[in-house]
Amino acid sequence: MKVRRSDRLIDMTRYLLERPHTLISLTFFAERYESAKSSISEDLAIIKRTFKYRGIGILETIPGAAGGAQFIPSISEQEARAFIEDMTNELSQEDRLLPGGYVYLSDLLGRPDVLRQVGRVIAREYVDQQIDAVMTVATKGVPIAQSVSSYLNVPFVIVRRDSKITEGSTVSVNYVSGSSERIEKMELSKRSLPRGSNVLVVDDFMKGGGTVNGMKSMIEEFDSKLVGITVFAEAAFSGRRVIDEYTSLLKVDQVNTIDKTISVSPGNYLDKVFKND
Amino acid sequence: MKVRRSDRLIDMTRYLLERPHTLISLTFFAERYESAKSSISEDLAIIKRTFKYRGIGILETIPGAAGGAQFIPSISEQEARAFIEDMTNELSQEDRLLPGGYVYLSDLLGRPDVLRQVGRVIAREYVDQQIDAVMTVATKGVPIAQSVSSYLNVPFVIVRRDSKITEGSTVSVNYVSGSSERIEKMELSKRSLPRGSNVLVVDDFMKGGGTVNGMKSMIEEFDSKLVGITVFAEAAFSGRRVIDEYTSLLKVDQVNTIDKTISVSPGNYLDKVFKND
CATH class of the missing domain: 3.40.50.2020 (Rossmann fold)
Incomplete structure (x- = not known):
């Protein structure tokens, strides 16, 4: 089942928060949600922006199809x-x-x-x-x-x-x-x-x-x-x-x-x- | 600044996960995101569904303007x-x-x-x-x-x-x-x-x-x-x-x-x- 963006954002947020300093690949998320890598990339950009704005931490994103993201906890x-x-x-x-x-x-x-x-x-x-x-x-x-x-x-x-x-x-x-x-x-x-x-x-x-x-x-x-x-x-x-x-x-x-x-x-x-x- | 739904979902997910067994009021979220309580209620319904589907836990929601939500961690x-x-x-x-x-x-x-x-x-x-x-x-x-x-x-x-x-x-x-x-x-x-x-x-x-x-x-x-x-x-x-x-x-x-x-x-x-x- 293809997963909607809102559901993806919630689950990805949880998934990343529970695994700090761990690179999660675009491929993993794309398979988990049966979604295109381009959609996952957009999701990650949104999460990155919110994490930064709210002082939650840094979402380091590695661009490209072989890329992914890792969450670096921080505090303002x-x-x-x-x-x-x-x-x-x-x-x-x-x-x-x-x-x-x-x-x-x-x-x-x-x-x-x-x-x-x-x-x-x-x-x-x-x-x-x-x-x-x-x-x-x-x-x-x-x-x-x-x-x-x-x-x-x-x-x-x-x-x-x-x-x-x-x-x-x-x-x-x-x-x-x-x-x-x-x-x-x-x-x-x-x-x-x-x-x-x-x-x-x-x-x-x-x-x-x-x-x-x-x-x-x-x-x-x-x-x-x-x-x-x-x-x-x-x-x-x-x-x-x-x-x-x-x-x-x-x-x-x-x-x-x-x-x-x-x-x-x-x-x-x-x-x-x-x-x- | 009014906050978009996607940003709200990400921040609410994080906020709720960090405060298990704590009732967070609709009013609190509405003020935090300068959004209508009806929108917050919809957000919580989406989060509730995803938390359940992914086995993250139960989001107990209390309906009405005086209501709110609390996250009960669980595991499948x-x-x-x-x-x-x-x-x-x-x-x-x-x-x-x-x-x-x-x-x-x-x-x-x-x-x-x-x-x-x-x-x-x-x-x-x-x-x-x-x-x-x-x-x-x-x-x-x-x-x-x-x-x-x-x-x-x-x-x-x-x-x-x-x-x-x-x-x-x-x-x-x-x-x-x-x-x-x-x-x-x-x-x-x-x-x-x-x-x-x-x-x-x-x-x-x-x-x-x-x-x-x-x-x-x-x-x-x-x-x-x-x-x-x-x-x-x-x-x-x-x-x-x-x-x-x-x-x-x-x-x-x-x-x-x-x-x-x-x-x-x-x-x-x-x-x-x-x-x-």
Whole structure:
């Protein structure tokens, strides 16, 4: 059955959104809808225009009968800024304050709407870079890694402080916890990351950077390359950070456990990502 | 600027897909596109038809000027069956065999395409039930919980065997690990689950059911209600399971560590969910 344009547009939109960074050929769509390639090309041009206008992302189209299209998720500066401002307000709520000056984040990192935006925002930063895997450390980094991985359409791997029998053989590295100066160990399943991968590191919170630095060593152990580091929130840190090149969506400037106040501001993300736009 | 139908269909499709189980009013769409409500109603009817025909899900439309639409993600029996068969083949690969008869799953549970389908499949089972939160235990259940939570559009909560300072006050329960008969402890942040929640429990793997039983006790501690239990894979278990009512996508029937063979078959999901369709 030949499919009408309106039906094609709806199904193609869904199909492309679910498969970011994947080239779908004109031939595939033409067969799926029993329609001429010229009609499919016109459909793709309409989708491209709407995706751009609505800030959904970029539809890269490759012209010609052998061509096709791939969807590159993105986010506009305006939407990214609004999201980061929202999160700044959320994090500033004084009831998030925990003993030791930590900030409660688990509710936010369990909300699908928040995770969707975190994923879009972080994926936007690396849109022009080759990334083969997203890496994080268990447990609270996992939701962030998963969301970013879905927008980049690459797998994510979880480094663990306690390896389980269900991981098989692992590679372990020692690292110095930046805040406590203690030596810790982290492990990654040997088969989870192919040698020579380009790896993006994400995490929920960074203080001294020790954990992230551990992941950096882990990436070296796998003969792989660190492409970038992005964290949801960084804490103000008085000592010397072991990591100097990173991106943060949010910055927890000051935590006062006596007055019970938290002061949060946007991290360096907006400046880094939209500076040259 | 009045928006053309084709542009509306594309943007509405995206907008609805990103906000499952959320009623979007006709008024909202009419203002967004500066179009008449009657045109929006026609658009929604087209989207509804395509979503149904392609097995994407159900678009529930509420007629009248005060009406709107909400997207209920679903999956066809055919697509669910194909996915489960795919996973059966994946899991049967002998190189997944780990010492102790465990099966390596981490690669699958780090792949965005697999997680998308796991989420759709599990969400389909509970489409007619009220669910307020998805619960799992760290670490490997997290990706499953997150994906299900995104299709049900409710938050997920992570029970931990080792609570961290960043969780704040926790409630802890003891449980008997079904396979080893050891007494273990799990904890959940006090503020992560409101009293009286309807909770869906998901996990990656179930042997004796001890961990899942622990989560059941946890739900009681929060004066909440267990709605259902669904696991990605269950293992054949010779003892008496502490949990008898659950759904599994896959069943690991036999693991032979000497011959290095794994025998995997579909779990009870397809029978339970599509029996009455």
